[in-house]
Amino acid sequence: DTAVSQTPKYLVTQMGNDKSIKCEQNLGHDTMYWYKQDSKKFLKIMFSYNNKELIINETVPNRFSPKSPDKAHLNLHINSLELGDSAVYFCASSLDRGISYEQYFGPGTRLTVT
Amino acid sequence: QKEVEQDPGPLSVPEGAIVSLNCTYSNSAFQYFMWYRQYSRKGPELLMYTYSSGNKEDGRFTAQVDKSSKYISLFIRDSQPSDSATYLCAMRGGGGNKLTFGTGTQLKVEL
Numbered sequence: 001d002t003a004v005s006q007t008p009k010y011l012v013t014q015m016g017n018d019k020s021i022k023c024e025q026n027l028g029h030d031t032m033y034w035y036k037q038d039s040k041k042f043l044k045i046m047f048s049y050n051n052k053e054l055i056i057n058e059t060v061p062n063r064f065s066p067k068s069p070d071k072a073h074l075n076l077h078i079n080s081l082e083l084g085d086s087a088v089y090f091c092a093s094s095l096d097r098g099i100s101y102e103q104y105f106g107p108g109t110r111l112t113v114t
Numbered sequence: 115q116k117e118v119e120q121d122p123g124p125l126s127v128p129e130g131a132i133v134s135l136n137c138t139y140s141n142s143a144f145q146y147f148m149w150y151r152q153y154s155r156k157g158p159e160l161l162m163y164t165y166s167s168g169n170k171e172d173g174r175f176t177a178q179v180d181k182s183s184k185y186i187s188l189f190i191r192d193s194q195p196s197d198s199a200t201y202l203c204a205m206r207g208g209g210g211n212k213l214t215f216g217t218g219t220q221l222k223v224e225l
Binding site: 004031033040041042043044045048055056090092094096102103104105106107108 | 122152155156157158159160163200202210211212213214215217218220
């Protein structure tokens with residue numbers, strides 16, 4: 001029973017294309033995140049939504065646009081893909097109650113831009 | 115300079131060894147300290163969590179935080195081949211859920 005799921009798992013596309021990655025969590029959490037992990041394994045937050053409201057928006061090109069249709073879903077749309085966007089993108093979720101510390105991560109989407 | 119520094123390794127140890135993984139950080143506002151384990155081609159999973167300074171033990175794993183030195187450690191006793199993974203330290207301040215991660219240390223435990 002998958003807690004945080006992402007689709008697709010692999011995405012290979014050409015420069016200039018537009019693509020979307022979807023994320024769903026069935027944990028009843030109210031906060032969801034998108035992270036980017038580069039080839040050196042460095043994991044960096046991109047966005048965070050709490051109850052469909054954007055609360056963290058790091059310095060990310062505006063070609064990246066997150067959308068949260070409801071608390072259980074957070075999608076990431078990327079316009080005009082560039083070579084440097086190649087990375088693994090992780091979705092995560094957490095419960096924003098008291099000392100919420102555990103973020104549950106999805107399996108990742110490996111994006112390759114050629 | 116990154117807010118959180120971590121030696122990327124790789125670190126290779128024989129089975130049964132004691133492993134020490136470390137992170138240093140510069141932001142004195144960090145209060146919550148975590149260690150995540152990430153197997154190859156998987157998402158990170160929370161291993162240990164510590165609030166402020168002190169030690170925390172869970173089975174073969176011990177997490178230590180020294181806020182005065184801005185230094186955190188994860189010790190793995192009696193290491194097993196199944197411990198082979200990348201270990202990421204993460205930390206956050208008192209408000210909000212934003213985690214700042216280290217670059218991860220790749221550990222290989224060999225038979």
